[in-house]
Amino acid sequence: xxxxxxxxxxxxxxxxxxxxxxxxxxxxxxxxxxxxxxxxxxxxxxxxxxxxxxxxxxxxxxxxxxxxxxxxxxxxxxxxxxxxxxxxxxxxxxx
Amino acid sequence: xxxxxxxxxxxxxxxxxxxxxxxxxxxxxxxxxxxxxxxxxxxxxxxxxxxxxxxxxxxxxxxxxxxxxxxxxxxxxxxxxxxxxxxxxxxxxxxxxxxxxxxxxxxxxxxxxxxxxxxxxxxxxxxxxxxxxxxxxxxxxxxxxxxxxxxxxxxxxxxxxxxxxxxxxxxxxxxxxxxxxxxxxxxxxxxxxxxxxxxxxxxxxxxxxxxxxxxxxxxxxxxxxxxxxxxx
Numbered sequence: 001x002x003x004x005x006x007x008x009x010x011x012x013x014x015x016x017x018x019x020x021x022x023x024x025x026x027x028x029x030x031x032x033x034x035x036x037x038x039x040x041x042x043x044x045x046x047x048x049x050x051x052x053x054x055x056x057x058x059x060x061x062x063x064x065x066x067x068x069x070x071x072x073x074x075x076x077x078x079x080x081x082x083x084x085x086x087x088x089x090x091x092x093x094x095x
Numbered sequence: 096x097x098x099x100x101x102x103x104x105x106x107x108x109x110x111x112x113x114x115x116x117x118x119x120x121x122x123x124x125x126x127x128x129x130x131x132x133x134x135x136x137x138x139x140x141x142x143x144x145x146x147x148x149x150x151x152x153x154x155x156x157x158x159x160x161x162x163x164x165x166x167x168x169x170x171x172x173x174x175x176x177x178x179x180x181x182x183x184x185x186x187x188x189x190x191x192x193x194x195x196x197x198x199x200x201x202x203x204x205x206x207x208x209x210x211x212x213x214x215x216x217x218x219x220x221x222x223x224x225x226x227x228x229x230x231x232x233x234x235x236x237x238x239x240x241x242x243x244x245x246x247x248x249x250x251x252x253x254x255x256x257x258x259x260x261x262x263x264x265x266x267x268x269x270x271x272x273x274x275x276x277x278x279x280x281x282x283x284x285x286x287x288x289x290x291x292x293x294x295x296x297x298x299x300x301x302x303x304x305x306x307x308x309x310x311x312x313x314x315x316x317x318x319x320x321x322x323x324x325x326x327x
Contacts, residue, residue: 041258048210061154 003084006057011049012080015042025080032077043077054087062090100164101310102156103127104147104204105174109273113299114171114306115140126160129174147174147200157207166215169310170208172201172222172245177238179279190237197241202248205263209256216260219310222249224267229327230290234283242267246321253319262318264309269325271297292326 001007009025016023021037023029030036032043047064054062069076069086076086101118105111106127112135118125119139128143143159145152160167176196178189205220212218224246227239246265253263269291270284288294305322308314 045213045259048213052210055158 001057003087004080007050007053007087008080008084011046011053014049015046027079027081027084029080031079031083032075047077050083050087058091060091060094062087062094064090099123099168100160100166101125101169101171102160102167102204102208103171103173104200105129106142107131107133110268110271110299110302111173114173114303117299117303123169124164126156128156146196147204148195150203153200153203153207157211161211167208167211168218170204170212170218170220171306172204172220174200175223175242177235179234179238181234182236185237193237193241194244197238198244198248201245205248205252209252209259209261212261213256213259218256218259218261219314220252220256220261220263221306221309222263222265224249224265224321226267226269226287226291226323226325226327228267229323230287232287249321250319257318260315262309262314264318265321266302266305266309267321267323267327268302269297269323271299271302288325290327295325297324 004027012023012025012029015021016025019042021042023037031038031046036043038046051062051064054060064076064086074082076082099122101123103111103114103118103125104127106115107129111127111129112133115125115127115137119137123139125140126143127140128145128147130144130146132144133142141163143152143156145156147153157167174196176193178185178193180189201222205222208220209218222245223242225239225242227235228243228246232239249263249265256263270287288296301324305324309317309320
């Protein structure tokens, strides 16, 4: 499964359209931290959206914002690429 | 779809069952759950067997609601258990069971409901607290503590969900003649009733009146409130 194309981009596209976010979909798009277009509530809703997209496509219940993830020195939510790598990691752990 | 979708927990008997009948008659699509099977049926009502503190079972209910209706308008967190005992005599297992059903259940349902409700930027969550919280009733330490936690949860979720168009309020019923208080001595109940401004038992109608107020579309400026019946 292409995590960026099938999971992350569709959710970002939906947010772009419904929330009017001024973003260009790219692997480097900043999601969390300096340079992000997401305010805190939009970020929470985006994470919920990603979890839901994963559930819809794979029937897997994944929790993204775990204490372990939040305490990493390099946030997995930094940009599209780091988020995709993190989701891949969670999929591998679940197998 | 014009019909409101209303989810109620703890619907096998008592207030929960009354609420199901009331909101189905009002034209809502009602979904409910309980740990034990129900011995009644109602058109417009779908029942799930689930323990409200079991995350997997709770997620399954929401998955089904999303599939069937694509949205949720109201959540009434009615499921609750009580156990009257002196703290010196209260087993840990009782504490864990009360916290799980009353607090964890309310948390899980509210979290999942808000995920669905935020899509439409609309939702009403009504939680159940109790007059045992402000009255600090002896013999009800664990029950009251679990319901005090629900007040905190209500207040904070109200803030967290405000921007999502979701209101979160709680009702604190005074004693109502249900199974929950059937083991409490008459004298204790009398003393409890006398502590209220209006000295009578509560009724289902009283509870429904407050819940209706919280659920109204016009109540979009009413959040983080706890209404104690009978006046405290």
